[in-house]
Amino acid sequence: MTEAVEVTRVVDRVHRESWSTVLASVVRLTRDLDLAEDCTQDAFVRALRTWPDGIPDNPAGWLTTVARRLALDRLRRETNLRRKLPLLVEEPGDAEQPTDPLRLVFTCCHPALARESQVALTLRLICGLTTREVAAVLLIAEATAAARITRAKKKIAAAGIPYRIPADHELPARMDVVLTVVHLVYTAGYVATGAELTRTDLTGRAIELARLLERLMPDEPEPQALLGLLLMTEARGDARVSTDGELVLLADQDRSRWNGKLLAEGVARATTALQRGHGRFALQAAVAGLHVTAPSWEQTDWRQVVRMYDAMMVSWPTPIVALNRVAARSLVPGADLEAVLAELDALDKEPALAAYAYLPATRADVLTRLDRRPEAAEAYEKAIELTANETERRFLTARLTSLR
């Protein structure tokens, strides 16, 4: 007999690590997401019941076998009942194919699904969160999360969204959607709305997903770059909040508080990824790498940072990239602040940035340095109005007060 606590611990771990592997193998068999999910869930329930008699050597393999057998039983029963030809797409022989989880990822992040559905489905099917957990993570009502997931699954089935890894010529665009979804999950956790500055449940899930993608697509530099980017961001997490819960900007962070192990892991990935390609995540990881390897904020190689953003503007010219580029430009030693301000003013007309607190916050900083205090105060007020994060708001308010 194995202790119940030990069994629960192992089941929890396998759930976290192998949920998508087990589910994806069943999906390949049934092509029916609901059925596959039910049977995978059932297999985990059975594990809790039978593993006290002995935990199998290969827990994930055990779960896959059981879940597929349950699915086959159900399909056979339904087939007999309805006198239909078997629905089976393939013979049940090969239980494990290493590419299964990746196929499922590409199904969840199919471009024909709305971004919000892609995110909800990924959390549900790849991370194995319950609908209630998905709702909590995305800060939406449980009924909304349920409706989103149901609608997306229905579309996958009715519209014939395939369960496959895209062909080489489609891969860059399709992979970009997948990486964007993972990045979005991380960002949602990193700049959480409300009282807490970070939500480690979300950031942790996103990093696990990025690790999975790196493992599944070892030949591609972009998943590696994304993981590097997330690890470097994560490494700075503790130093981002002071002991009394205040936001500490990168400029003021105590760099000795950064997590050296995560940083080393992240920098190594960013370096390799940048040698292998110049995709948008490789360039973003390069920027993060320039930050974390600098001895201080002032000594950051801002010229090089601007160059990375220049490269990003070529392939990925979004208003946010443009804003980050101008912000970096303002920090190059001896920068022409008036010219920077003119560029910021031009961005002010971008509808995409209208609700983005970072634009007025950057403007406020440049105006302060130009000693145009009343205008700087006005910009801080606007930034305060726009931010949805309490800690960020306190930080901006402190800046505003110091002006007066």
Place this chain on the structure above:
Amino acid sequence: MAQYMFLLFDSEEWYDNLTRDEWQQAMKLHGEFAAAVEKAGARILGGEALERSSTASTVKNREGAEPLVTDGPFIETREALGGFYVIEARDLDQALELAKLCPSGNIEVRPVMPTSEDAAPPA
């Protein structure tokens, strides 16, 4: 294989001002599209061009009242439904790839619902 309806939405004004050459060019593009579908291993099961939306009539069948006939399309859009194809394709990915080759400004791709006995909900 699955079936998809391609609904083609375009500016009618453009068609109103078409020269003979432009019309022939447009028809040629549809011919090329048909060839591309065949080359991809998919099939065109049907398709037509439609007269202007101003020629449409809409019948509204109402509960407990006479059916109401109105002049014009059911939904008035700036770019109007001007034609359709029914395509048999491997899956949505192939259907979307083919839609990218379809000579129209906006193509709504809708899966065709199977209506055979087998497809009925379980009793």
